[in-house]
Amino acid sequence: MRKLAGIVVSLLLAVGASAQNLSDLIISEACPVNSTGIVDANGQRRSWMEITNVSTGTVNYAGCFISDDKSDLQKFMVPKGVIANRLGARQVTVIWPSFEILPGKTLYLVSTDGKTVIDTIEIPEDIPADMSVRKVARDARRIDFKTDPSPAVPTPGLINTDGSEESGSNRMGRIDPHGWTLTVTSVSVVFGALLILLIIFTISGNTISGKYKRRLKKEFSHSKASPDAEIAAIAMALELYLNDEVHDKESYRITITSVTPRWSDKTRNFRKPIVK
Amino acid sequence: MPHIVESLQQFWQFTGFANCTWQNLVMILIGIFFITMGIVKEWEPLLLVPIGFGMIIGNIPMFPGLNIGIYEDGSVLNVLYQGVKQGWYPPLIFLGIGAMTDFSALISQPRLILIGAAAQMGIFGAYLLALACGFAPNEAGAIGIIGGADGPTAIFLSSKLAPDLMGAIAVSAYSYMALVPVIQRPIMLALTTKKERLIEMPKPREVSRREKIIFPIVGFLTTAFIVPSGLPLLGMLFFGNLLKESGVTRRLANTASSSLIDIVTTLIGLTVGASTQADKFLSGKSLLIFGLGLLSFIIATASGVLFVKLLNLFIKNPAKKINPLIGNAGVSAVPDSARVSEVVGRESNPSNHLLMNAMAPNVAGVIGSAVAAGILLGFLG
Numbered sequence: 001m002r003k004l005a006g007i008v009v010s011l012l013l014a015v016g017a018s019a020q021n022l023s024d025l026i027i028s029e030a031c032p033v034n035s036t037g038i039v040d041a042n043g044q045r046r047s048w049m050e051i052t053n054v055s056t057g058t059v060n061y062a063g064c065f066i067s068d069d070k071s072d073l074q075k076f077m078v079p080k081g082v083i084a085n086r087l088g089a090r091q092v093t094v095i096w097p098s099f100e101i102l103p104g105k106t107l108y109l110v111s112t113d114g115k116t117v118i119d120t121i122e123i124p125e126d127i128p129a130d131m132s133v134r135k136v137a138r139d140a141r142r143i144d145f146k147t148d149p150s151p152a153v154p155t156p157g158l159i160n161t162d163g164s165e166e167s168g169s170n171r172m173g174r175i176d177p178h179g180w181t182l183t184v185t186s187v188s189v190v191f192g193a194l195l196i197l198l199i200i201f202t203i204s205g206n207t208i209s210g211k212y213k214r215r216l217k218k219e220f221s222h223s224k225a226s227p228d229a230e231i232a233a234i235a236m237a238l239e240l241y242l243n244d245e246v247h248d249k250e251s252y253r254i255t256i257t258s259v260t261p262r263w264s265d266k267t268r269n270f271r272k273p274i275v276k
Numbered sequence: 277m278p279h280i281v282e283s284l285q286q287f288w289q290f291t292g293f294a295n296c297t298w299q300n301l302v303m304i305l306i307g308i309f310f311i312t313m314g315i316v317k318e319w320e321p322l323l324l325v326p327i328g329f330g331m332i333i334g335n336i337p338m339f340p341g342l343n344i345g346i347y348e349d350g351s352v353l354n355v356l357y358q359g360v361k362q363g364w365y366p367p368l369i370f371l372g373i374g375a376m377t378d379f380s381a382l383i384s385q386p387r388l389i390l391i392g393a394a395a396q397m398g399i400f401g402a403y404l405l406a407l408a409c410g411f412a413p414n415e416a417g418a419i420g421i422i423g424g425a426d427g428p429t430a431i432f433l434s435s436k437l438a439p440d441l442m443g444a445i446a447v448s449a450y451s452y453m454a455l456v457p458v459i460q461r462p463i464m465l466a467l468t469t470k471k472e473r474l475i476e477m478p479k480p481r482e483v484s485r486r487e488k489i490i491f492p493i494v495g496f497l498t499t500a501f502i503v504p505s506g507l508p509l510l511g512m513l514f515f516g517n518l519l520k521e522s523g524v525t526r527r528l529a530n531t532a533s534s535s536l537i538d539i540v541t542t543l544i545g546l547t548v549g550a551s552t553q554a555d556k557f558l559s560g561k562s563l564l565i566f567g568l569g570l571l572s573f574i575i576a577t578a579s580g581v582l583f584v585k586l587l588n589l590f591i592k593n594p595a596k597k598i599n600p601l602i603g604n605a606g607v608s609a610v611p612d613s614a615r616v617s618e619v620v621g622r623e624s625n626p627s628n629h630l631l632m633n634a635m636a637p638n639v640a641g642v643i644g645s646a647v648a649a650g651i652l653l654g655f656l657g
Contacts, residue, residue, distance in 0.1 A: 169413040
């Protein structure tokens with residue numbers, strides 16, 4: 001049982017750890033010259049960038065850094081303690097860095113340690129005003145993104161697509177034309193899933209069935225019913241059935257319950273009931 | 277008088293005789309064949325009779341534009357067909373299956389679970405073959421699921437991956453499920469020796485109520501966390517089983533396992549049958565799907581039997597050896613394939629009852645095919 005608890009705790013920890021994986025964040029869009037587009041909380045128009053969480057879990061990006069200078073990766077820190085910094089699965093958020101995003105620069109998204117670069121995006125030198133550089137979804141499930149080389153009309157807060165997302169089937173047709181990768185992976189997963197069930201039910205079965213057997217044994221040892229009495233009851237029932245003396249239809253199941261008659265048992269009282 | 281003749285001529289244009297093609301007649305004959313097999317041979321009558329009659333309904337030649345055909349938006353048949361097309365019916369059937377299935381055999385002998393995984397090789401074998409035949413990966417995945425021997429799962433997956441092939445896939449899956457005794461027996465006999473067929477297995481132990489209640493919850497959590505894309509099928513299967521085993525929701529379990537599943541089975545059979553309109557169904561692709569479906573059943577059966585033989589190599593204790601005749605039951609045709617194990621086992625040794633042992637891989641096969649469907653949907657959807 002302890003082993004089982006250990007496995008469950010490990011699984012939960014693993015799930016928790018994956019939910020906080022900053023490497024699932026990408027810089028999905030950046031608009032360096034914003035003269036007619038969206039405004040920030042102060043009502044001002046300035047350059048903005050967009051972060052997308054491509055995972056299926058929530059990621060808290062508070063404390064991450066944004067920079068356009070490789071020698072100073074901690075140029076702007078995303079404030080901590082803001083609930084909105086928790087980015088749900090496949091969600092997008094717009095960030096307003098404290099510095100101006102300039103054409104020709106590279107934007108860095110840096111982890112909370114201030115050193116590890118999570119993702120980058122290059123801003124073309126010739127990007128027109130009010131246009132953005134972006135990464136578009138490569139697949140229909142929006143997990144895999146590619147940089148779109150041509151400037152596009154900004155779509156802040158929305159997952160970027162260009163209508164050419166590759167379906168799962170096309171993707172598998174491209175990377176696994178003969179199907180062996182999918183086959184081996186799928187067979188492993190099916191076996192893995194059922195193997196986990198096997199382990200769980202072997203462990204729990206041993207534990208629970210052991211207790212169950214002990215309980216049955218205990219109940220049987222406490223039972224005052226004599227096996228001879230049961231045999232006699234069954235024999236009598238069979239006798240009635242075979243000699244066609246059964247007066248009414250019985251259900252399939254016969255339940256024999258041992259009852260110890262008490263002195264006040266009505267079944268043993270031969271007196272007629274008093275009729276008022 | 278001329279008006280009467282003109283009206284009659286116009287009426288003639290609306291009749292089935294005027295619009296009939298030989299393809300319609302072929303499909304109607306197939307429908308009658310299905311009904312005959314269901315009634316005379318009693319092969320899966322609950323499925324073959326509705327499908328067969330649905331085939332006849334779907335292939336009555338008619339003048340298009342009357343808004344009565346299954347593919348015409350808003351028609352009665354079209355509304356009922358949405359349950360198939362959108363994948364509503366299969367999870368409801370799984371709810372009923374869960375409420376009917378006793379997982380005791382599986383809980384008491386967990387080692388037999390893996391046979392249910394091995395038999396899913398039929399799905400992936402057919403997937404590889406379908407790819408080799410030139411089908412697109414999504415179509416190959418939908419065809420492959422026929423090997424799971426699970427009609428609702430085949431409909432569910434094909435409705436998501438390859439709706440155009442759903443009619444052929446569903447009819448193929450249900451046809452071969454009806455033919456389980458015919459297909460599996462020779463493979464089982466060919467792959468086993470007389471000595472192996474005589475192996476007697478111990479009676480499964482008694483399972484406590486607590487274990488039966490824990491099973492659907494743990495089983496669901498485990499499988500759904502691994503393959504969330506199988507959620508509609510796995511969720512309903514285990515939910516139905518919890519209704520049954522909890523002991524406090526008998527009314528719900530009774531409804532799910534009787535009225536509800538009967539209604540949905542009627543509708544799914546009829547509409548799947550009706551969807552096989554000749555112009556959409558009679559094609560080289562459909563014939564190929566039937567061929568691949570048969571191969572997938574053969575691979576699934578052989579994989580299950582051979583996997584048991586492999587397991588036996590590692591089991592030293594003769595009393596714990598597994599009879600390879602329960603290997604075929606790894607496909608999820610419940611309880612038909614387990615019944616085949618019992619029948620073939622008794623042919624070799626009349627006192628050898630394998631039914632309860634075979635039920636373990638059989639119900640594991642239901643879980644395995646739902647998991648496999650989830651994986652295929654995840655990769656190819």
